[in-house]
Amino acid sequence: MIAQRPNKRATISDVAKLAGVSISTVSRVVNETAPVADETVQQVRHAIETLDYTPHAAARTLAGRRTGTIGLLLPEISGAFYAPMLRGIEAGALEAGFDLLIHASSAVLQERGNGSLPLAEHNVDGLLVFTDRLTDSEISRLYRRGFPLVLLHRTPPAGLDIPCVTFENKAGTRRLIEHLIIAHGCRRIGFLAGPDGNEDSYWRELGYREALAAHGIPLDPSLRSVGAFDEEQAEAAVAAWLRQGIELDAVFGGDDEGATGAIQALQRAGRRVPQDVAVAGFDDVPFARLMTPPLTTVRAPIEMAGQQAASQLITLIQGGESDSSTLLPTELVIRRSCGCA
Amino acid sequence: MIAQRPNKRATISDVAKLAGVSISTVSRVVNETAPVADETVQQVRHAIETLDYTPHAAARTLAGRRTGTIGLLLPEISGAFYAPMLRGIEAGALEAGFDLLIHASSAVLQERGNGSLPLAEHNVDGLLVFTDRLTDSEISRLYRRGFPLVLLHRTPPAGLDIPCVTFENKAGTRRLIEHLIIAHGCRRIGFLAGPDGNEDSYWRELGYREALAAHGIPLDPSLRSVGAFDEEQAEAAVAAWLRQGIELDAVFGGDDEGATGAIQALQRAGRRVPQDVAVAGFDDVPFARLMTPPLTTVRAPIEMAGQQAASQLITLIQGGESDSSTLLPTELVIRRSCGCA
DNA sequence: CTGAAAGCGCTTACAG
């Protein structure tokens, strides 16, 4: 068993005393916020070292009115999607010297017992919002307070000029579906939608429709189901199609997880992929190329999206201007699951 | 272009004024830290609501000497390993009402320009350390200050009584290797070590050796290479074995990423898995069961490890006692890559 | 280049 023994820490006054200067001067050498005589700097530095002094973040925040931290609101941490996204956000935050506070709870911005919000104006200087859990009205409230906000994969509520960064979902999907149509002659292409209300999915569906329309293929509503960007749900959806005897020559999984589930269902039912049914995804998650067959998909710059979102947020925090909306390019990645050799 | 317009916020004094009470009273109703007359409570609550008041975290921290936040130090965010680990840590933190601050930089605990540490005594109440980047001496320094610390996948520097949580690496690996030996008659089993100095890998190697010894199989040093828990490095290592004409009837990838690389190298060289060479991993990452062939591996309770580590840290922070070391059980997961049907 | 002082927004004894 281990118990903790508390311990006194050096403060700015201790340093000032030891160095024989005022705390203002210590603050100045620590922050390089005003010129200080060389000799004085040396004394202060030495005192800092011998006392192992480290400034107290909360005191700084309170006195200086900034936390040096950005917050991230996530729906939940799972799936291959998150690692690259977090890496990008971390990179964006760090390169500007900001810390990252994350909240993946489903109850985010729910009040806590003590009445404070888990992630709000006071522990972060701004918020990156990637979740449907935050309602439009909560977003409005923060926005009206002038609190810096950047949305990921989600457009702002009507009338609010909040920056958002998303992928070029529609064009990417359209290119993918057209490849299926043109190169592989597919005409009955199943579409697996994402979770309800998901905007990425909304645009992908538009791209899907455009591709069909452009090639004179009528839209068949029975070819639409919900995979929810979830392997299991996608598998169930495709299994249901198969059970109902719905003819398919391809299925677009909505994302790579959905494609994975689709492949499972197909193979389980004895269909060969891609010989009997082509399958394609979206994201190009690290595992996509390792699947059997390797997955044809649309590469989304997930990491870059995270980094850009973080950078934009920090620009806003620092009083700068930010683009109101960023659409990151996507790229078709052709592998074998579509039928290409 | 979007620019930010700042905005005034209500403070505890505003609330006190509006409610016609002192700030002490407001503090008491907000924190439920002392009995307050019902009527007063109502007035204060009402004032809080009309002013949309939210306590300032930094002020609370400064006055109350706690941040309500735990920090996490990671080497880098990548691989299928991280999502479950983060999920567990988040869960552990949240259930105790703590926030999570993460740092995945390689330069962690490196001083910043302003002399403050990115993650230290002042922005967090305790630290979860899962990285080799933090040297033993840095850990000692924090420990000596009485700063709550919990180590993940790493034992404390000699003499320091710091709690750590790890997997049952040795026993799990031994069971796995014995399965290869007993069920599949393997005798020339390649071992792919993790990154240099990695403790998980160290124990897995001991388990590997024990298994061989228990079955009278001599240790062949040429059967050891470094995969670094990385797909590409593992692939290169196995490719090198093949090129050198080293005979193998199985390879243990060190972890699932390593196993993935091994399978790639083997298949690329025309060897069938598992008919020609069996392959096994460690972790049972979400994708393991989806690989071709489905991967035989050792299931590590990654998410639980994260949660336990967070809980233990919070126990320490709250002045409680914590186990000095937690060894989480692992479980053999037999699929097809070992040769089982 | 340097210091004294006010103030950031809270919590927490101390009185009553």
Place this chain on the structure above:
DNA sequence: CTGAAAGCGCTTACAG
């Protein structure tokens, strides 16, 4: 049950 006051450890005008 309630308030006045000190103090948490800094930053930042204001003087000099």
